[in-house]
Amino acid sequence: MENNNKKSSVFYSYNLNPQINFDTHAEGERIILSLRSHPFTQIGWILNSIFLFVFIFVLNFFIQNFFNLIQIFIFNIFAVVFILSYIWISFLGWYFNVGIVTNKRVIDIDLHAVIYKEISDAQLGKIEDITIKSGGYLQSLFDYGSIFIQTAGAAVNIEFNSVPHPSDAVQLINKLIGKKHGF
Amino acid sequence: MDFKDIIFKVIISLLALFYFFYALVISKQVKVMDKVLQDKYNWFILFVASLQVTASLVILIIVLLAVFIV
Numbered sequence: 001m002e003n004n005n006k007k008s009s010v011f012y013s014y015n016l017n018p019q020i021n022f023d024t025h026a027e028g029e030r031i032i033l034s035l036r037s038h039p040f041t042q043i044g045w046i047l048n049s050i051f052l053f054v055f056i057f058v059l060n061f062f063i064q065n066f067f068n069l070i071q072i073f074i075f076n077i078f079a080v081v082f083i084l085s086y087i088w089i090s091f092l093g094w095y096f097n098v099g100i101v102t103n104k105r106v107i108d109i110d111l112h113a114v115i116y117k118e119i120s121d122a123q124l125g126k127i128e129d130i131t132i133k134s135g136g137y138l139q140s141l142f143d144y145g146s147i148f149i150q151t152a153g154a155a156v157n158i159e160f161n162s163v164p165h166p167s168d169a170v171q172l173i174n175k176l177i178g179k180k181h182g183f
Numbered sequence: 184m185d186f187k188d189i190i191f192k193v194i195i196s197l198l199a200l201f202y203f204f205y206a207l208v209i210s211k212q213v214k215v216m217d218k219v220l221q222d223k224y225n226w227f228i229l230f231v232a233s234l235q236v237t238a239s240l241v242i243l244i245i246v247l248l249a250v251f252i253v
Contacts, residue, residue, distance in 0.1 A: 012224075021221040067191075070249055074195050077242060081202060088209070088235065095228065096216045109220055114212050119219065 010164040011039040035099035035163040038144035045090035099160035122151040192250045199246040206239035
């Protein structure tokens with residue numbers, strides 16, 4: 001666990017002993033790690049938003065001939081609101097997609113398109129296999145990847161997508177599993 | 184009032200109304216998620232969500248003023 005202590009918070013996406021809580025938190029359960037997608041994976045919507053702002057700005061020069069001042073004003077309000085909503089939804093998608101590791105289980109909280117939420121958890125004792133998938137230049141450069149946790153029987157499998165320091169996180173989970181089994 | 188004006192006013196009224204309901208849904212969902220996951224930055228998320236509802240209401244009023252008065 002010593003080398004895990006060195007790494008904490010890649011823009012709030014890898015947090016050891018985080019100050020968070022969740023609704024199914026059991027008594028005596030200690031939150032050890034919280035994971036969100038690496039901030040670099042969010043670059044897509046950030047660039048899209050910048051592009052949309054520039055596009056709207058340029059579009060204003062062309063629509064002047066077709067609409068009056070009030071119409072252009074209202075058009076701009078809606079355009080800005082649309083882009084801000086897009087940024088907001090994308091941010092919420094990142095913020096509320098969290099993987100939590102406690103001393104008893106791993107929990108995956110997912111929020112899709114802001115409207116659908118999915119919460120799955122697996123007891124540490126039921127974890128059978130943990131796989132890390134990390135490939136490509138960017139994932140190697142920024143040290144992020146996906147963790148797949150397979151559980152025994154019909155229990156759901158857990159996925160932490162594009163999280164920072166996946167090897168350290170898996171190492172930590174393995175240690176907790178070891179402790180659970182008394183190794 | 185020409186046809187283009189009428190179409191424009193109908194579209195912006197519907198958009199403003201839709202955006203208002205959309206902001207309400209997002210705000211409600213953020214409150215639900217705040218209960219699911221309590222984090223130290225949740226106050227900011229809740230603040231922005233309520234700001235969005237306020238902004239959507241202001242936009243709805245501006246649009247209705249533009250439609251019925253101007």
